[in-house]
Amino acid sequence: MFLVCSNQELTIVLSTATILVIRICAPMKHTHEFRDPIHNFVSVRTDERKVIDSRPFQRLRHIHQLALTYLLYPGATHKRFEHSLGVMHLATEIFDVVTNPDNLGDSSVRNIIPDSVALSYWRTVVRLAALCHDLGHLPFSHAAEDALLPDGYKHDNLSRDIILSPEMQEIWAAMKPRVAAEDIVKVAVGPKYSELQFDIWETILAEIIVGDAFGADRMDYLLRDSYHAGVTYGTFDRHRLIATLRILPKKYEDSDEPALGLEEGGLESSEGLMIARHFMYKQVYFHHIRRAYDLHLKDFLVEWLPGGKFSTKLDDHLKMCDVEVQAAIRAAYEDNHSPYHGLARRIQCREHFRRFYEPAPSDTEGGKLKPGSIIAQAAEAKFGKELIRYDYILPKPTAPIFPVLSFDGRIDSSLQRSQVLAAMPLIGVDRVYCDKSIEAQAIKWREENKNSLLGLQ
Amino acid sequence: MERLSYSSRCALVIELARKLRSRGSWAGETHLQKAFYILQDLSKSNFGYKFVIYKHGPYSFDLNNELGAMRAANIVEFEFTREGYGPTIVPTPFGERVRAANMENVETFEPLLDFISEWFGASDVRHLEKIATAYYVTKKNPRDPAIERAKKLNALKPHIDIRTAEDAVRIVDEKRKPIRHNFSRGRTRVVSDRGSAR
Numbered sequence: 001m002f003l004v005c006s007n008q009e010l011t012i013v014l015s016t017a018t019i020l021v022i023r024i025c026a027p028m029k030h031t032h033e034f035r036d037p038i039h040n041f042v043s044v045r046t047d048e049r050k051v052i053d054s055r056p057f058q059r060l061r062h063i064h065q066l067a068l069t070y071l072l073y074p075g076a077t078h079k080r081f082e083h084s085l086g087v088m089h090l091a092t093e094i095f096d097v098v099t100n101p102d103n104l105g106d107s108s109v110r111n112i113i114p115d116s117v118a119l120s121y122w123r124t125v126v127r128l129a130a131l132c133h134d135l136g137h138l139p140f141s142h143a144a145e146d147a148l149l150p151d152g153y154k155h156d157n158l159s160r161d162i163i164l165s166p167e168m169q170e171i172w173a174a175m176k177p178r179v180a181a182e183d184i185v186k187v188a189v190g191p192k193y194s195e196l197q198f199d200i201w202e203t204i205l206a207e208i209i210v211g212d213a214f215g216a217d218r219m220d221y222l223l224r225d226s227y228h229a230g231v232t233y234g235t236f237d238r239h240r241l242i243a244t245l246r247i248l249p250k251k252y253e254d255s256d257e258p259a260l261g262l263e264e265g266g267l268e269s270s271e272g273l274m275i276a277r278h279f280m281y282k283q284v285y286f287h288h289i290r291r292a293y294d295l296h297l298k299d300f301l302v303e304w305l306p307g308g309k310f311s312t313k314l315d316d317h318l319k320m321c322d323v324e325v326q327a328a329i330r331a332a333y334e335d336n337h338s339p340y341h342g343l344a345r346r347i348q349c350r351e352h353f354r355r356f357y358e359p360a361p362s363d364t365e366g367g368k369l370k371p372g373s374i375i376a377q378a379a380e381a382k383f384g385k386e387l388i389r390y391d392y393i394l395p396k397p398t399a400p401i402f403p404v405l406s407f408d409g410r411i412d413s414s415l416q417r418s419q420v421l422a423a424m425p426l427i428g429v430d431r432v433y434c435d436k437s438i439e440a441q442a443i444k445w446r447e448e449n450k451n452s453l454l455g456l457q
Numbered sequence: 458m459e460r461l462s463y464s465s466r467c468a469l470v471i472e473l474a475r476k477l478r479s480r481g482s483w484a485g486e487t488h489l490q491k492a493f494y495i496l497q498d499l500s501k502s503n504f505g506y507k508f509v510i511y512k513h514g515p516y517s518f519d520l521n522n523e524l525g526a527m528r529a530a531n532i533v534e535f536e537f538t539r540e541g542y543g544p545t546i547v548p549t550p551f552g553e554r555v556r557a558a559n560m561e562n563v564e565t566f567e568p569l570l571d572f573i574s575e576w577f578g579a580s581d582v583r584h585l586e587k588i589a590t591a592y593y594v595t596k597k598n599p600r601d602p603a604i605e606r607a608k609k610l611n612a613l614k615p616h617i618d619i620r621t622a623e624d625a626v627r628i629v630d631e632k633r634k635p636i637r638h639n640f641s642r643g644r645t646r647v648v649s650d651r652g653s654a655r
Contacts, residue, residue: 108616111615111616112615112616191509191510191511191516192509192518197509197510197613198509198510198511198613199612199613199614199615200613200614200615200616203511203512250582252543253485253487253513253543253581253582254581254582254583255513255581255582255583255586256583256616257512257513257582257586257614257616258616259512361531364530364531364551365551367554367555367558369463369464369467369530369532369555394522394523394525394526395525395526395528395529395530396522396525401486401543401544413543413544415535415537415543415544416537416543422535422537422544425529426525426526426528426529427529428526428529
């Protein structure tokens with residue numbers, strides 16, 4: 001008798017007539033890796049991979065993260081799929097840092113941290129919520145979401161509905177331990193859209209993903225969008241930032257309520273994050289041509305979709321992604337008789353509208369709070385509705401307030417500790433566009449009429 | 458019900474912040490959030506602000522967005538008036554003009570603004586949080602006995618113990634009913650902290 005051993009098999013030769021071959025099974029692999037340009041490797045467990053393999057998650061492979069931005073920044077063709085993986089990666093890092101017992105200084109904070117079994121459960125919830133936070137995105141992500149969904153509906157509501165759907169409930173039920181879909185909804189969607197009640201612990205977990213200050217969603221999209229767009233402004237020291245995150249009571253407000261904050265050593269990294277965000281909004285997200293394409297896409301979809309809206313029925317939603325819309329745009333462009341031909345041409349042939357008014361700071365001195373809307377209304381009357389588009393986005397605060405822990409144990413507001421954060425400008429959109437064919441006329445008309453329309457001297 | 462216009466809402470924010478400051482508040486966003494929550498309920502008006510339980514109790518992301526927009530439009534600005542406290546929201550000269558131009562719409566709310574700013578003007582966030590959350594729990598569960606509402610408050614904010622929560626619920630019971638009743642009948646008699654009419 002002799003033995004022959006290879007990688008996969010053990011062969012035992014008992015005699016010339018009897019050979020016993022034993023297949024050696026490799027130990028079952030429980031973690032799997034995705035290569036990622038931002039985080040190098042993103043690891044997932046086998047049960048988490050069931051979420052990734054699900055129909056709602058696979059759909060994210062076909063939703064552009066930045067809508068039609070690739071028409072200006074050709075590299076910006078990345079999808080919600082890899083972003084969601086990245087958010088899970090960062091959310092896990094944040095969770096592990098802020099719940100590390102060495103980082104829980106204050107008793108009011110220690111009191112809200114669950115025991116180790118529950119903590120492990122919530123870590124899973126955070127990872128699943130991070131994966132699922134964008135499941136409800138419409139084709140081309142945020143572009144014209146408000147106009148294309150029923151009143152009061154956002155993609156977050158659809159994310160909630162998908163997480164609660166029977167298809168996903170099966171996955172949650174098969175997990176060990178079983179995960180409650182409502183917990184995933186809370187952490188994925190946050191208090192704004194989930195319509196559920198949050199305790200402080202859940203509020204902090206939601207902050208880890210969707211928070212304004214240090215949400216993993218924000219961190220990942222800035223890093224990823226800047227990488228793909230080729231715009232270096234979006235980078236910041238995320239490693240330092242995450243390492244210094246802490247749950248802290250807001251003592252500066254005479255309050256014991258804990259919130260996600262920072263050790264003072266991370267303040268510069270958080271300034272870097274906010275500055276990155278500011279530049280990315282100015283250079284990419286609110287870029288005037290990118291926004292023009294959002295308007296043209298909305299115009300096309302309002303005409304092309306039945307009833308001018310996307311369906312909120314989950315099955316319809318899951319069947320619709322960028323591919324269907326792109327195919328429709330191309331078909332309408334190729335067919336001169338299509339009722340949507342003109343709208344499709346604007347996108348397909350880059351015949352986008354031109355910006356012809358954006359307020360100067362002094363333009364509100366006449367008391368008009370949205371000067372763009374006044375100019376747009378008058379321009380529509382002058383040139384016709386078809387040739388004018390108005391774009392408005394409520395200015396966003398760029399620097400949220402969060403607690404900062406000093407070396408001596410004092411806790412202050414971030415805006416007190418950082419002049420950079422306190423001085424961050426707000427950024428919004430109040431812009432009027434016109435068809436290229438009347439651009440010169442429109443500019444001349446604006447120069448002649450702006451002051452009287454806005455009540456300026 | 459028609460939503461109060463944007464310029465009137467701006468004027469209301471400025472007027473409420475002014476009244477809160479005159480009663481000793483540093484009038485930061487937390488104060489305005491809680492005050493608006495109660496103002497919207499008592500006046501039965503439509504400001505268009507949806508409130509959920511979040512930072513220090515009832516919180517409106519709509520109001521938060523609007524305060525951001527007001528800063529961007531140079532209607533209000535941040536000032537750091539007290540060492541160790543968050544920013545105070547103060548009107549700019551342009552904001553004062555917006556307020557003056559819309560005072561007619563704001564005057565309807567004057568008695569309630571006085572009532573709320575007197576109630577909360579001198580409160581710290583700890584007090585504000587427990588009263589505003591007790592108010593929220595009471596509004597959601599008006600028929601529940603005080604102890605049940607106190608338990609619900611404690612479940613939402615575990616750092617507020619049951620006894621403190623029960624006190625907060627009782628204060629809300631004392632104040633909410635009479636002022637709602639009087640305001641809805643157009644007679645804005647206001648009950649002070651000590652329970653007397655003035």
